[in-house]
Amino acid sequence: MSAWLQVRDLSVDFRVGGSARAPVMLRALRSVSFDVARGTVFGIVGESGCGKSTLARVLSGLTAPTAGAVSLEGVVLGAVRAPAQRRRIQMVFQDPGSSLNPAMTTRRMLQQLLRFHRIVPEERIEQRCRELMDQVRMPIEALDKKPGALSGGQRQRIAIARALALEPDILIADEPTAALDVSVQASVLNLLAKLIHDLGMTMVFISHDMAVVRRVCDHVAVMYLGRIVESGATEEVFLHPQHPYTNALMAAVPRLHPLPVSEYRMLKAEQPSPLADITGCAFRNRCPKAGASCATDNPALTGTNHRVACHYPRTHPPVGETAHIPGRSGDDI
Ligand SMILES: Nc1ncnc2c1ncn2[C@@H]1O[C@H](COP(=O)(O)OP(=O)(O)O)[C@@H](O)[C@H]1O
Ligand SMILES: [Mg+2]
Secondary structure, three states, X not given: OOOOEEEEEEEEEEEEEEOOOOEEEEEEEEEEEEEEOOOOEEEEEOOOOOOHHHXXXXXXXXXXXXXXXEEEOOEEEOOOOOHHHHHHEEEEOOOHHHHOOOOOOHXXXXXXXXXXXXXXXXXXXXXXXXXXXXXXXXXXXXXXXXXXXXXXXXXXXXXXXXXXHOOOOXXXXXXXXXXXXXXXXXXXXXXXXXXXXXXXXEEEEEEOOHHHHHHHOOEEEEEEOOEEEEEEXXXXXXXXXXXXXXXXXXXXXXXXXXXXXXXXXXXXXXXXXXXXXXOOOOOHHHOOOOOOHHHHOOOOOEOOOOEEOOOOOOOOOOOOOOOOOOOOOOOOO
């Protein structure tokens, strides 16, 4: 059975300088592939600059890939998408302030979208606007407000309502709470978790917060310098992290993992420049486990369900011999 969303060998190069004949290129994505099944949430984690937002923009059709393809239900989506195709994948951005038109009330914005995409007949538009406010837990009066009259958390709820208005097949959330006050992050996250549950949304959820990803996502991919270095079912990756980078991310959040992970703390070193061609493994200069082959051979992402790109993956005791793991659903964030 083919996946609902299929991402194949996506690469994105940005020209960041040089001349037309000798351009200087920055490689933001390096052959990224993954599948997302319908009704599931696919998480993407990794440090700032690893290419998460670039990936989100390619999935949403806002950035054209240099190579590779995105397909939905077996149909390849073009780099330049027609409105009907664009509607199917909607994005919630990190900063709701810059993603909403400051001159428009919520009602006008939603009306325009519902009309343009003919989502509901004219006589149902007002009712649909009210339903959307209800779905994102906002009072009806918010329909009369412009973004400037709303708080950051409220603006993000309106941005979520805008995405839902188009009844997309997939929602891409790019660090949807990272720009919000800590006090409102949990409520926006709870709203997203509830929507995922109630609407059976298919979602790509991007975050640098491991605890949040564990709570929300069914599958997870860990990115480093434009590549996926590990992916699999969330609990499997969290309980049996194989890549030293994933282990180092876990070690930074000790309560996530009961096993000793200190030997996986990252070495102090700069990430390689995304401008350079990289020979060998891009993580090796920060990797506590790197060996000779890591300098010469870039490890391929191998495995079927749990995939890892590493010459020296961590091995784990057989299932059943691990200590008690705090439950995902019961954890607070
Ligand atoms: N439009 C652009 N032009 C040039 N470089 C870019 C552009 N967008 C992103 N980059 C670069 O691509 C890399 C990945 O960026 P980004 O996708 O924003 O990462 P993340 O969202 O994980 O922080 C970074 O090195 C960033 O500087
Ligand atoms: Mg980003």
